[in-house]
Amino acid sequence: MYTIPIRYCKVVPLLPALVIFGLMAILTGIVSCKTSEKAYVIGFINPNPGEKEGAQGFLRHMQKLGYIEGKNVTYIKNETNDLKRIEEALKTMLAKKVDLIFAMTTPATKMAAQYTQGAGIPVVAVLYNAIGTGVVGSLTKPGGNLTGVQLRGSTPKALEWLSAIAPGSKHIFVPVCFDTGAAKQSLTELEQSAATAGFKLTIAEVKTVDDLRATMTSIPKDIDAVFLVHSWLVGANINIVLDKAKERKFPTISAGHVNYDDGLLLSYGPLDDRIGSQAARLTHTILHGTSPAELPMETSEFSFGINLKTAQSIGLEIPNDILQQAAFISR
Structure with a gap:
């Protein structure tokens, strides 16, 4: 008759092991999310750089919304009223497939709308009169790839x-x-x-x-x-x-x-800061998946x-x- 030796094994409780495994998975996921955070490229057209209206407020409020220049957003800036240089800048923005274009003034907005037609690049504009200049046919349903803030009405x-x-x-x-x-x-x-x-x-x-x-x-x-x-x-x-x-x-x-x-x-x-705040909020909404066609053209707050x-x-x-x-x- 043979005696089978019995080996004693240390039993590890199942619940603590699962907890440790879960924490490791969560931490791994957090690191993965941080490293895969999307970096955006935004075209920025301001034909009147000497003026504070809207443009600088937009940049300030983009930062408040978490878009830090040089970290998770890069701006391709064009700050001149030379229409040929604006045209060249728009061509560069399209070639680099920017995520969005921010445009100040009616001429810049019209040019951005023209160059991005069919390109799938959204445009957020700040201009005086969106309807009267033919930029959009309706404030509530702008359609297409453009929305933004109009200044008239006060x-x-x-x-x-x-x-x-x-x-x-x-x-x-x-x-x-x-x-x-x-x-x-x-x-x-x-x-x-x-x-x-x-x-x-x-x-x-x-x-x-x-x-x-x-x-x-x-x-x-x-x-x-x-x-x-x-x-x-x-x-x-x-x-x-x-x-x-x-x-x-x-x-x-x-x-x-x-x-x-x-x-x-x-x-x-x-007011300049509020115009920028409205435009930044619209930009943030678009970058997170909402089509500009679904966002009404806003009138600036007075x-x-x-x-x-x-x-x-x-x-x-x-x-x-x-x-x-x-x-x-x-x-």
């Missing part, structure tokens, strides 16, 4: 605030340089809104800074307010306008582009701002009930 309310703050203002002076499509579009909106509200307009076209200086020196005597439309030259030299307005003691207003914090008495319109220093400089007292309605007050 002029009628801006004139209402002028009437509330300075009810004696009836004749408005408008210096304008037609250096962008938005200049003509915003002037047209002002003309229509002023006619409805009973304001008289005197429009003075300028082409240079010297023109602007001479124009502000020779303002007609019966002018009692100045309205600034979307004109880059005028906005960039706003101090010329403000100095003469203070000298003549009349209010300065706008419906965007330049604002109360630039020294105007009041503004009612889009804010009412008052500059009390400017009011004091022209001897104007703002009623408390109006101050309470302002979203922003510069003291």
